[in-house]
Amino acid sequence: MAAQLILPGGASRNVAVFLSEAAPGYTGGERLSDLLNASGPQFIPALDAETNVMTFVHCENLALARVDAEHEPNIIDQFTIPTEHEVEVTMVDGQKLRGLITYVLPDAHSRLTDYLNNAPAFFPVLEGERVALVNKRHVAYVETLRR
Template sequence: MNDQKITKNRRSVSFTLADGSNVEGYVFLSLYEACHEGPQRVGDLLNNVETFVPVDTSSGMLHLNIGNIIAAYTPLSEEKSDLMTLGAKHKVQITTSLGSVIDGEIFVNLPHERNRVSDYLNQGERFFRIFLAEKIVYIGSGYIVTVRD
C-alpha cells in the first residue's frame, strides 16, 4: 500500500485551540489547488469542508477538529502569494474569545463599494487571513469577539 501514497507538501503550523492549549506540527498540503493557481495553502485547508485536519506532531499524528481551532500560525515566507495582498490594506486589532489580542493587516479585494473591513469579515469564511511581521495567522471566525480598524 505504501506505493500508493500521494505526494504532499508539509507546512509548519502552530495552532491555538478553544481550550487554550497549543499544538505545533506539520500539516499536509496538496501540490495543486482547485480554487487558485499553485499549491494548496493552510488557509485553503482550514476553509475546506473537512471537519478534521491531520497534524504530524513530535508525539505522533493528531487529528484536530477544525471547529475548535482559534488560530493557526504559519510562516509568511512559505504561505504568502502576491494575490493575497491585492486590494485595500487595513490595520486591524482582533480580540479572540480567549482574550488574546492580535494586531495585523488584512487586504480587502472586493468591489469598490464593498471594500470595508466589515465587508471582508462578512464573506462567510471559517477562517480569516491576518498578516503579521513574519507569519500569517488564520483566525477562526467563531472565536473572534471584536475587530478594531
C-alpha cells in the same frame, strides 16, 4: 508544512500539516487556509512536532493557526490595489493579535465590515513574517488601529 495550532484559551501545538501539491483555482500547492476553509472534512491530520504522534484536529475548534507568510501568499491580482487595515483582533477567550488585513472587494462593498462578514471561516491576518489564520467563530471583535 510547519504550523502552530492555537486552541481557545491559548494552548498551542506545533505540528506538521500535510498539504496537496496542487490546489484548484490557482497555480501552486495547497495552503493551510485552503484546508481549514474546505467544505469537506472537519478533521485534518497533523503530526505533532514534539511527540511525533499523528493527531486529527477538529478545525471548528481551533481559535487560529499560524504559518510562515511564505506559505500563505496573498493571492491578489497584481493590477489591483488592495484595501489594507491594521487591526487588533480580540478573541472570545481574551487572546489578542495585531496585524494587517488585506483584501480586494468592489468599491460599493469594500468596508472592513463587508470583508469580515463575507470572509471565509478562517481569514488571514499578516503578523510580520507570519500569517495568523483566524477562526471567525472565536472572534469577539476587531478594532482598526491608526497607521
